[in-house]
Amino acid sequence: MANRDSHVTIHMVTSLDGFIARKDGRVDWLETSDEFVGGDTMDPGFVEAFLKTIDCYVMGSRTYETALRFEAQGLGWSYGDKPTFVLTSRELPRTRDTVEFHSGDLSQFVNGRLRPTFRSIWFVGGAVLSAECLRLGLADEVRYSILPILIGDGIPFFEKLDRDIALHLAEVKAYKSGMVELRYEVRA
Numbered sequence: 488m489a490n491r492d493s494h495v496t497i498h499m500v501t502s503l504d505g506f507i508a509r510k511d512g513r514v515d516w517l518e519t520s521d522e523f524v525g526g527d528t529m530d531p532g533f534v535e536a537f538l539k540t541i542d543c544y545v546m547g548s549r550t551y552e553t554a555l556r557f558e559a560q561g562l563g564w565s566y567g568d569k570p571t572f573v574l575t576s577r578e579l580p581r582t583r584d585t586v587e588f589h590s591g592d593l594s595q596f597v598n599g600r601l602r603p604t605f606r607s608i609w610f611v612g613g614a615v616l617s618a619e620c621l622r623l624g625l626a627d628e629v630r631y632s633i634l635p636i637l638i639g640d641g642i643p644f645f646e647k648l649d650r651d652i653a654l655h656l657a658e659v660k661a662y663k664s665g666m667v668e669l670r671y672e673v674r675a
Contacts, residue, residue, distance in 0.1 A: 493602040497610045497617045498630040499644055500666075506641030507614060512549060521635040521665030528663050541569060542605035548575035550612025555582065566611075572601070574616060597625045618646040626673050629654065635665035 499507050500517065508514050544566050546554070551573040558564050568585055576590040589596055597620075601608050610620055620626045631644070654671035661667050 493606050493608060494627045495597065495602075495608045495610065495620070495625055496628050496630055497620055497626050498632070499612060499617065500632045500634060501644050502636050502638045502641070503633055504637045504639065505644050506638050507612070507644050508553075508642045509638060510641055512553065512642070514553065516636050516638050517634065519634050519636050519665060523635075523661055523663055523665045526661040526663040526665070538567065540607055541609050542607045543570040543572065543601065543609070545572045545574065545601070545608065545610045545616075547613025547616040548573060548577055548579060551575070551579060551586075553612070555580070558582070570605075572596075574613075593619055594623050594625065597623075614642050614644060614646045617644065618648055621645070621652050621673070622649060624675075628657070628673060629671045631669040631671070633667045633669070 501507050502516060509516075551571075554565060564583065566585070571586045573579065573586060573588050574590065574593070574596075575588055579588065581588070593616075597608070610617060610626070621629075653674040655674055656669065657672045658670040659667065
C-alpha cells in the first residue's frame with residue numbers, strides 16, 4: 488500500500504535550451520558566471536536545511552556514473568548519507584553503503600518499495616527515467632532548474648513522451664547565480 492504522505496519529485500538542472508548534458512554526457516557547463524542582482528541567495532544554511540527534507544534519491548546509471556566522476560575529482564558525493572537507488576541492469580561499482588541497485592518494474596519499485604518507506608522521494612537524473620516516471624503517473628511534481636546558458640545540442644530533460652502531461656505552475660524562484668527554478672505539480 489502506498490504511503491499517501493509520500494511525494495515523488497523529478498528534478499534536474501538544464502540549460503535554457505532544455506538539455507541536461509552534452510551528447511557525450513559531459514556537464515562542464517554547470518558552472519556559469521552570470522549574476523542576477525534581484526535574485527535570491529542560496530544561503531548554505533537554507534540549502535542544508537532543504538536537503539534534510541529529502542528522504543531518498545533515485546537515479547539512472549549514467550547519472551550515477553557522473554556522480555562517481557565528480558566524487559573522484561574531489562567534488563564530493565552530492566547525495567550525503569541518504570539512501571540512493573540506482574536503476575540499472577548493468578554491473579556498476581558500489582562505493583558506499585547507502586547506494587542500492589535495482590532493476591525491474593518501476594511502478595512496483597516506487598509504489599511497493601519506496602512510497603511505503605520514504606516520504607520525500609527525489610528522482611535526480613536520467614531523461615529516460617524521468618519520462619518513464621511521468622508516463623507511469625508516478626511523479627507528483629517536476630522541479631526544473633534552468634541555468635543561464637545555451638549549449639545547442641545534447642541530452643534532453645525528457646525522452647519522448649507518448650502523450651501530453653498536464654502541469655500546474657506552483658512556484659518560480661530566481662537566484663543571484665542567474666538560475667531560475669520552476670516547480671510544477673503534475674495534474675492527475
